[in-house]
Amino acid sequence: MLMNLFQIFVSALLILVVLLQVKGSGFGAALGGMSGGSVYRTKRGLERTLFQATILLVIVFIFVSFLSVQWQ
Template structure:
């Protein structure tokens, strides 16, 4: 439960300057790809770690139940 909540929080912490429409060819298509620096990079990397841990624990718990 705690890991799932952490994943949700870290995903919500990632702020995008442009909306989702720019990812599909909107007016600011060049701003979709940008370099993450500082805290933004830390939040991004922590999100990846938490998602991988969540997936591994989910698969492991499924294997142990069977």
């Protein structure tokens, strides 16, 4: 039961972080288009933090999912 609640919490955080990333890039970039006309640019500041948080939360979500399957 506790593992399921933790998984719901992590998934809600993951959804929030992904939505914050898409909001900053615009609708065209969210669909795969180029934003700003640049081919390559580095992530800085909050954008980089959100990107790293997304990766971390995906790893935690997958790990918790495997643990919850093992415990049932």
